[in-house]
Amino acid sequence: MINLLHKFGIEPQSIEQPLDLEIPENKMMLAFYLAAPEVENDRRGLNVFHGIRRAKKEGRWTSSALVGYANLIANGRKYIAPKEPVASAMRKAFKDASEGKFTLREIYRQAKENGITCGYNNFCNILRSPVYCGKIPVPKYKDEEAFLAGGQHEPLVSEAIFYRAQDVLNGNIKGKATSIKLSSDYLLLRGFLDCPKCTRKLTGSASKGQAGQYYHYYHCGLACKWRIKAEGVNQAVDKETKKITIKEEYDFFYRECISKGFRRHSNNGEYSQKHVVDQIKALNARITQARDHFMAGEFTHADFQAVKSQCETEINSLEKKLPDIILSTKMVDQKLTGLLSNLKVLVDRYKHGDFEIKRRIISSIHPQNIGFSGLEHRTNRINE
Incomplete structure (x- = not known):
């Protein structure tokens, strides 16, 4: 110049x-x-x-607070803390994502209704952030590998829920996602009904009569055109729901059966403690095998580091699930008291619950879609 x-x-x-x-x-x-x-x-x-890297290693968040948190200062020290009601909205979003019952678009739509103001792309990105389960990501620098440091802030979700949500988002666990828009109480069963003529899922809509009154119908697509009044179908499903209750004399019997069944599943199931421990052992064995190949000159240092890094990431994810699995096994008897109590008042909860609660109850009762011929209610199987 x-x-x-x-x-x-x-x-x-x-x-x-x-x-x-x-x-x-x-x-x-x-x-x-x-x-x-x-x-x-x-x-x-x-x-x-x-300085920023040292702060991250100490578990402090050094950037603008993520959605659900607020930047605060106490005694001259900066930190992040949950900010309501957005924090509760993020908790629900992670819970729904971990269950795999809704599409990501539907989870985002519900989150916006609960107070979240960020865009969809940003929402997808923050669902991947381990900050929400109390971890601070420390990036790779020179010879130091990337890792997650224990955060000093309050986590919004447990590590088990966070990593299960990641499995669902990555497609490792197939969820039963639905994008049904939760709107009208008159169309409570939209998405739960099968067409008796072509077996497709019925949708629903309202028609306006001559007097200005709306009449709600469940109906099939344009090719089939089958439809039925929503009021009659809703009443039939309400009647079936009222049949589900627990008699007092069978309370102890149910408790023993469920407790034994849960413990047997916890010891042998896909998400059992034994299964997770076996996976961790297999990953450690893979690291040892890669180290042997490296020492024998069959692997380069970069190859060994790649295998080691991938395995350690998976081991870290599995180890986060163990505490919740162990705790749930220990607390099954305590939880059964509340769960069976809820089942006793199922009819009352269904009658006075909001739209989403009613749909959750129906979904738990009917693992497969409901059929309705116009004369009678039928279903392929009731959830035992």
Whole structure:
């Protein structure tokens, strides 16, 4: 830039450090004057970088608070804390994502209704952030591998829920997702009914009569055109739901059966403690095998590090699930008291619950869609 200015007959000059650039030796001083502040800026930037990295290792969040948190200061120290009602909306979003019952679009729509204001793409990204389960990601730097540090902030969800949500989002666990829009109480069963003619799922809509009154129908697509009044179908399903209750004399029997069944499943199921421990052992064995290949010269150092990093990430994810599995096994008897109590008042909860609660109850009772011929209610199987 100095040479360019010289071409136009302009001589740049510093007030504090004047130099006569016609003297060749002064160019050495000019180079020093120009380089010194750049070195100072680089040093300051490096100090800031190491300070931020050190803070992350200590478990402190150093950026703007994520959705559901707020940036606060106490005793001159900055930290993040849950911010309601958005924090509760994020908890529900993670819970729904971990269950796999709704599509990501539907989860986002419900989250917006509960107070979240971010865009859809940002919402998808923050669902991947381990900050919500109390971890601070520390990126890779030189020879130090990336890892998750224990955060000093309050987590919004447990690690088990967070990692299960990641499995569902990554497609490792297939969820029974639905994008049904939760709108009208008159169309409570939309998405739960099969067409008796073509076996497709029935949708629902309202028709406006001559007197301005709306009449609700469950109906099939344009090709089939089968439809039925929603009121009659809703009443039939209500009648079937009222049949489900627990008699007092069978309370102890149910409790014993469910407790034994749960313990047997916990010891042998896909998400049992034994299954998770076996997976961790297999991943550790894979790391050992990769190390042996590296020592024998069959793997490069980069190959070994890649295998080790992938296995350690999976081991870390599995280890986060173990505490919840162990705790749920220990607390099954305690939880059964509340669960059986809820089942006793199922009819009352269904009658007075909101739209979403009613749909959850129907979904839990009917694992397969409900059929209705127009004369009688039928279903392929009731959830035992």
